[in-house]
Amino acid sequence: MRKSWWKILGLLMIATAIIGGLLGPVPVLPILHETIRNVYFHVPMWFTMLTLYLISVIYSIKYLNSGKVEHDLMAVEAVNTGIVFCAMGLLTGMLWANITWGEPWPNDPKLNGSAIATLMYLAYLVLRNALEEEQKRAKISAIYNIFAFPVMVVLLYILPKLTDSLHPGSGGNGTFGDLDMNNNMRPVFYTAVIGWILVGTWICTLRYRVRLIENKRNQID
Amino acid sequence: MNLLQQVKVLVYKDLILEWRAKYAINGILLYVVSTVFVCYQAFKSVDAPIWNALFWIILLFASINAISRSFVQESTYRQLYYYTIVSPKAVILGKIVYNSILMVFLSLIAFTFYAVVFKNPIGDPLLYLLAVLIGSFSFATVFTMVSGISAKTGNNSTMMAILSFPVIIPLLIVLIKLSNNAMQGLDRAISTNEILVLLAINVITITISLLLFPYLWRD
Numbered sequence: 113m114r115k116s117w118w119k120i121l122g123l124l125m126i127a128t129a130i131i132g133g134l135l136g137p138v139p140v141l142p143i144l145h146e147t148i149r150n151v152y153f154h155v156p157m158w159f160t161m162l163t164l165y166l167i168s169v170i171y172s173i174k175y176l177n178s179g180k181v182e183h184d185l186m187a188v189e190a191v192n193t194g195i196v197f198c199a200m201g202l203l204t205g206m207l208w209a210n211i212t213w214g215e216p217w218p219n220d221p222k223l224n225g226s227a228i229a230t231l232m233y234l235a236y237l238v239l240r241n242a243l244e245e246e247q248k249r250a251k252i253s254a255i256y257n258i259f260a261f262p263v264m265v266v267l268l269y270i271l272p273k274l275t276d277s278l279h280p281g282s283g284g285n286g287t288f289g290d291l292d293m294n295n296n297m298r299p300v301f302y303t304a305v306i307g308w309i310l311v312g313t314w315i316c317t318l319r320y321r322v323r324l325i326e327n328k329r330n331q332i333d
Numbered sequence: 334m335n336l337l338q339q340v341k342v343l344v345y346k347d348l349i350l351e352w353r354a355k356y357a358i359n360g361i362l363l364y365v366v367s368t369v370f371v372c373y374q375a376f377k378s379v380d381a382p383i384w385n386a387l388f389w390i391i392l393l394f395a396s397i398n399a400i401s402r403s404f405v406q407e408s409t410y411r412q413l414y415y416y417t418i419v420s421p422k423a424v425i426l427g428k429i430v431y432n433s434i435l436m437v438f439l440s441l442i443a444f445t446f447y448a449v450v451f452k453n454p455i456g457d458p459l460l461y462l463l464a465v466l467i468g469s470f471s472f473a474t475v476f477t478m479v480s481g482i483s484a485k486t487g488n489n490s491t492m493m494a495i496l497s498f499p500v501i502i503p504l505l506i507v508l509i510k511l512s513n514n515a516m517q518g519l520d521r522a523i524s525t526n527e528i529l530v531l532l533a534i535n536v537i538t539i540t541i542s543l544l545l546f547p548y549l550w551r552d
Binding site: 176221225228229231232235238239242243248251252254255256258259260262263266267270271274 | 495500507545
């Protein structure tokens with residue numbers, strides 16, 4: 113119980129965010145209308161993905177310093193979970209874009225950036241499959257992971273700010289927080305973000321523990 | 334020897350090796366020339382943005398071909414020998430410098446040939462040239478590290494493409510934007526942002542390569 117308080121907290125926060133997000137008051141805005149509620153579901157996915165990729169990079173750095181198999185497993189499972197959150201972020205985003213911008217995939221730098229970032233992490237997984245030897249695989253994929261992370265940050269958070277973008281907070285647009293969110297929305301939004309990050313980390317640790325057990329069973333004592 | 338001297342010796346060695354065989358230069362030049370010609374025959378005349386994009390795609394594939402060999406061409410024994418006498422940082426820096434020289438040379442020739450055969454008015458040729466120079470330098474820095482990684486896996490050319498394309502796309506987007514600005518002959522002050530982003534990405538790439546390469550070579 114003492115160790116799992118954050119998992120329960122994460123679940124409670126998501127439950128609150130879903131109920132509060134679907135029932136709570138939202139400002140009446142042109143074009144957006146009720147779809148503004150998607151901000152409680154779309155944005156937290158990306159925050160969770162970024163957190164998981166950050167965890168992955170930290171464990172890759174740890175692996176290079178220590179050479180422990182556990183760190184490599186944590187890095188790869190963080191990427192695996194992160195890709196799922198990325199896919200959910202893309203899907204919720206496409207639903208939203210279909211209604212507000214008229215098509216599911218408008219030519220927007222942030223959309224394209226996230227698609228390319230996904231390719232980068234898929235390439236990481238392909239690289240892992242290409243290498244047979246375990247230690248070599250762990251080391252080389254850790255190096256690629258660290259190499260790719262800053263590029264991903266540039267792609268998702270710096271380039272869209274420079275160019276014209278449909279997303280708020282890019283290309284001189286105001287951020288969503290200043291423009292469209294009012295004070296009723298803020299608590300729900302932050303609850304959703306923290307809740308999804310906690311649950312994402314939980315899923316990642318679960319997968320990591322499964323991998324540890326598999327690893328132990330495969331070993332010859 | 335300190336780091337700078339080691340780098341100088343390694344670059345000199347690579348240049349001499351290349352000069353003797355002339356394999357990369359001639360092969361890539363022939364590749365560039367024939368691709369430009371195929372594009373010219375296929376399109377005859379195109380709009381400015383397509384002209385620009387075509388040039389960068391040709392350059393992208395040429396540079397992948399040129400740089401993917403940089404670690405494979407030398408046998409593991411010879412690399413072992415390098416690692417006993419020089420620091421790994423000198424090895425990667427030497428490769429980056431050599432590849433930059435190679436890429437600048439290649440891209441200048443490619444650009445001249447492309448511009449002569451496939452005429453298209455450029456508003457601000459100096460800025461375009463700057464974009465080509467920064468572009469070839471960026472290709473060299475990114476691809477050198479990726480080729481180091483992919484050399485460690487068995488099937489080199491496929492891995493090189495898979496690993497390097499996602500990493501190079503942000504650079505390519507900024508490069509195409511910068512060179513589009515140059516083609517339209519916009520005021521140079523507009524393009525400072527792009528140039529700064531490109532330089533920043535290069536600095537980050539070189540720093541990370543220097544930090545990571547010592548882990549990469551130690552098998």
